[in-house]
Amino acid sequence: MAKKTYDLLFKLLLIGDSGVGKTCVLFRFSDDAFNTTFISTIGIDFKIKTVELQGKKIKLQIWDTAGQERFHTITTSYYRGAMGIMLVYDITNAKSFENISKWLRNIDEHANEDVERMLLGNKCDMEDKRVVPKAKGEQIAREHGIRFFETSAKANINIEKAFLTLAEDILKKTPVKEPNSENVDISSGGGVTGWKSKCCS
Amino acid sequence: SSSNSSFSRELRDDLVHSSSHTASNKAQILTMPQFNLRDNLIKCELLKNEDQYTYLEDFSIFLGTYNVNGQAPKESLSPWLNSTVLPPDMYCIGFQELDLSKEAFFFNDTPKEMEWTNAVGRALHPDAKYALVKLVRLVGIMLIFYVKKEHAEFISVVEAETVGTGIMGRMGNKGAVAIRFLFHNSSICVVNSHLAAHIEEYERRNQDYKDICSRLQFRQLDPTQPPVTIMKHDAVLWIGDLNYRITDLDVSSVKELIDKKDFETLHRIPLLFLQFHFKDVKFMQHQAEAFTITNDGQVPCQFEFITKPNEPTYCKPWLTANPPKGFIAQGASVDVELEVFVNRSTAPKLNSGAEEIEDILVLHLERGKDYFIPVTGNYLSSCYGTSILSLCNLKEPVQEMPQETLRKLVSAEMSLGENAVSTEKPLDIPKELWMMVDHLFRNAIKQEDIFQQPGLRSEFAEIRDCLDTGIPDSLPGSNHSVAEALLLFLDALPEPVVPYSFYPQCLENCSSASQCEKIISMLPRCHENVFNYLAAFLRELLKNSASNRLDSKILATIFASLLLKSQKKQDLGEKRKTQEFFHHFLVQGPS
Numbered sequence: 001m002a003k004k005t006y007d008l009l010f011k012l013l014l015i016g017d018s019g020v021g022k023t024c025v026l027f028r029f030s031d032d033a034f035n036t037t038f039i040s041t042i043g044i045d046f047k048i049k050t051v052e053l054q055g056k057k058i059k060l061q062i063w064d065t066a067g068q069e070r071f072h073t074i075t076t077s078y079y080r081g082a083m084g085i086m087l088v089y090d091i092t093n094a095k096s097f098e099n100i101s102k103w104l105r106n107i108d109e110h111a112n113e114d115v116e117r118m119l120l121g122n123k124c125d126m127e128d129k130r131v132v133p134k135a136k137g138e139q140i141a142r143e144h145g146i147r148f149f150e151t152s153a154k155a156n157i158n159i160e161k162a163f164l165t166l167a168e169d170i171l172k173k174t175p176v177k178e179p180n181s182e183n184v185d186i187s188s189g190g191g192v193t194g195w196k197s198k199c200c201s
Numbered sequence: 202s203s204s205n206s207s208f209s210r211e212l213r214d215d216l217v218h219s220s221s222h223t224a225s226n227k228a229q230i231l232t233m234p235q236f237n238l239r240d241n242l243i244k245c246e247l248l249k250n251e252d253q254y255t256y257l258e259d260f261s262i263f264l265g266t267y268n269v270n271g272q273a274p275k276e277s278l279s280p281w282l283n284s285t286v287l288p289p290d291m292y293c294i295g296f297q298e299l300d301l302s303k304e305a306f307f308f309n310d311t312p313k314e315m316e317w318t319n320a321v322g323r324a325l326h327p328d329a330k331y332a333l334v335k336l337v338r339l340v341g342i343m344l345i346f347y348v349k350k351e352h353a354e355f356i357s358v359v360e361a362e363t364v365g366t367g368i369m370g371r372m373g374n375k376g377a378v379a380i381r382f383l384f385h386n387s388s389i390c391v392v393n394s395h396l397a398a399h400i401e402e403y404e405r406r407n408q409d410y411k412d413i414c415s416r417l418q419f420r421q422l423d424p425t426q427p428p429v430t431i432m433k434h435d436a437v438l439w440i441g442d443l444n445y446r447i448t449d450l451d452v453s454s455v456k457e458l459i460d461k462k463d464f465e466t467l468h469r470i471p472l473l474f475l476q477f478h479f480k481d482v483k484f485m486q487h488q489a490e491a492f493t494i495t496n497d498g499q500v501p502c503q504f505e506f507i508t509k510p511n512e513p514t515y516c517k518p519w520l521t522a523n524p525p526k527g528f529i530a531q532g533a534s535v536d537v538e539l540e541v542f543v544n545r546s547t548a549p550k551l552n553s554g555a556e557e558i559e560d561i562l563v564l565h566l567e568r569g570k571d572y573f574i575p576v577t578g579n580y581l582s583s584c585y586g587t588s589i590l591s592l593c594n595l596k597e598p599v600q601e602m603p604q605e606t607l608r609k610l611v612s613a614e615m616s617l618g619e620n621a622v623s624t625e626k627p628l629d630i631p632k633e634l635w636m637m638v639d640h641l642f643r644n645a646i647k648q649e650d651i652f653q654q655p656g657l658r659s660e661f662a663e664i665r666d667c668l669d670t671g672i673p674d675s676l677p678g679s680n681h682s683v684a685e686a687l688l689l690f691l692d693a694l695p696e697p698v699v700p701y702s703f704y705p706q707c708l709e710n711c712s713s714a715s716q717c718e719k720i721i722s723m724l725p726r727c728h729e730n731v732f733n734y735l736a737a738f739l740r741e742l743l744k745n746s747a748s749n750r751l752d753s754k755i756l757a758t759i760f761a762s763l764l765l766k767s768q769k770k771q772d773l774g775e776k777r778k779t780q781e782f783f784h785h786f787l788v789q790g791p792s
Contacts, residue, residue, distance in 0.1 A: 042476075042572060042573050042574075043563075043564075043570055043571045043572040043573045044570065044571040044573075045569075045570045045571075046570075066573055070561070070575065071561065071573050073509070073510075074509055074510075074561055074563060074573060076510075077509065077510040
């Protein structure tokens with residue numbers, strides 16, 4: 001059997017209205033580049049990036065989804081299995097911010113119960129076109145008990161920080177294997193109950 | 202080790218046709234869906250190195266075809282079948298018009314099958330022993346497949362199928378039978394077809410050919426695999442009474458032209474945007490768009506259209522993608538065809554606007570992207586697939602009305618039944634039905650073989666458009682096309698003329714003419730009108746049976762299957778009862 005080049009695999013998902021910059025956010029993180037031509041994502045694509053956190057090699061498999069309204073019923077079927085979801089809006093587009101509650105509802109309905117969520121207000125380099133104050137983003141994030149960053153894929157602001165923070169938060173919930181035990185003990189079920197007790201506390 | 206068969210080209214004898222089996226079409230094999238990724242990788246490598254482990258061998262196949270015009274074998278077939286110096290490796294012998302009797306037509310049973318099979322068996326080449334591998338027959342079209350005893354062990358996966366192309370695409374007086382098999386590693390399909398007669402009917406022959414290609418499907422042993430069509434074989438051998446005639450050229454120049462001609466024409470439609478719009482989709486009018494998936498990556502790639510959540514299939518019932526999954530080697534590409542076809546089961550909801558031509562296909566690449574492919578279109582509502590009641594309430598052609606009107610009518614009908622729309626007195630019968638029947642009454646009452654000959658699809662399209670738009674004023678097309686359009690209209694009704702709820706009592710009372718009449722008198726008014734109107738028309742037709750060659754048995758068979766339908770599959774006994782029921786109305790008028 002091939003030797004694993006990583007210790008853990010996290011599956012992340014990017015969602016949000018069409019045109020808020022999900023693909024650019026991902027491209028900045030995975031390839032450290034920015035492309036100004038807008039090509040609407042028609043489907044689901046993913047990128048892989050391996051990061052190191054707390055001495056562990058973590059492979060991030062990040063799924064980029066189509067934001068267009070007509071695809072919503074399909075894209076929600078990809079939520080299940082995601083361990084972290086980044087919900088992106090555009091600070092220069094009020095509509096994309098208003099739709100946040102709708103996207104959050106989608107997560108509630110279709111994602112795993114214990115999914116780690118994060119809110120991103122993208123395009124924060126375009127201060128002159130801003131219509132969504134930072135405080136409003138912070139407020140809605142607080143109401144839902146999730147983390148919030150303002151980001152810019154273009155100016156490379158907070159992108160890496162956002163992904164690493166999300167990965168860290170997932171890592172915290174991940175049951176730690178005893179370093180000297182080769183096999184995972186399924187019967188103890190420690191990991192799952194561990195998450196639940198944390199959720200309920 | 203494996204072998205790959207090929208057939209030598211041999212033009213010595215007119216009767217021994219041989220087909221040059223091309224080096225296996227790699228692209229096609231690679232798109233075959235039955236492999237998983239691992240198998241595919243292996244297959245891909247195997248194909249690359251095919252020459253290293255395969256060898257070609259020549260075999261001869263004797264193909265013969267004979268339209269026997271209902272006759273029994275009177276003399277030995279030996280001069281025909283035993284005319285080669287060496288015994289052929291296989292015999293594929295096709296017959297047409299084996300039996301012209303009505304029994305053969307209705308019950309697909311004939312003593313001629315045995316007579317001609319024995320005649321063939323007796324006349325095979327005496328220098329070899331042959332085994333009968335398969336026999337298949339559809340009414341008068343029969344195909345017999347023999348193989349030399351020593352090859353028998355290399356023949357596998359033998360399947361036979363039939364398809365009728367007679368009126369309503371059901372009757373077996375025209376059509377094809379086919380046998381497929383594997384010989385060593387080559388898949389071979391032999392087709393025997395009897396296409397429409399008369400020189401001027403080439404369009405119908407072309408239509409028959411297309412129908413046979415699309416509708417003749419072999420089920421696979423693995424039920425999860427899609428059925429195999431004729432053209433998906435390494436070699437296709439097509440024989441039969443094709444009825445095509447070349448009148449201006451002598452035989453030698455025709456053969457010369459065949460030798461020169463390049464039959465291969467390849468169409469590639471480059472794909473820019475994965476988005477498809479089907480304009481003016483109509484009832485039973487096939488529309489297709491194709492796109493190419495090219496694998497410009499470094500590894501072989503598997504693709505599949507995947508099912509969306511909460512939906513039973515990967516696409517709506519009026520849409521198909523072909524192939525729905527497959528495998529593409531590095532640098533290769535596959536053409537995928539999206540086809541829209543609205544039939545009688547999908548038409549009702551599209552007519553009323555309850556559903557639209559709208560779907561999103563999810564094209565999944567193994568270990569990679571999922572592409573969303575939106576498919577949109579506009580559907581032109583039709584009287585085909587619209588209920589009798591709705592049509593009686595529409596005074597104008599269907600497409601003259603705003604779709605909203607039709608939608609309201611249908612939904613009112615769902616909730617209130619017959620008394621739904623009572624603001625205006627409804628028509629006695631749908632005007633579309635009247636137009637067709639009236640046209641036939643005026644023009645086709647003496648037409649030979651009316652309701653027995655199929656119509657032309659192109660003319661059906663014109664007739665449908667005329668009924669749905671009111672233009673032109675009178676129905677276009679030949680009598681046979683109008684007759685088939687009428688049958689299709691009855692077939693497409695969402696609720697049959699005798700509604701499903703009345704069906705059980707019709708069966709129970711089928712032997713009593715008076716009971717049958719009583720049942721009809723209890724139908725919803727417009728259904729009763731339609732039933733009586735059709736029966737009266739058919740009785741008029743029967744008065745002219747000397748010219749139109751109809752009898753009450755034929756008409757009962759054809760119309761009972763359309764007027765008295767079951768929601769479950771009918772067995773032969775049930776079918777006979779529906780025929781008995783309707784027969785009462787053909788031999789006597791209402792008392």
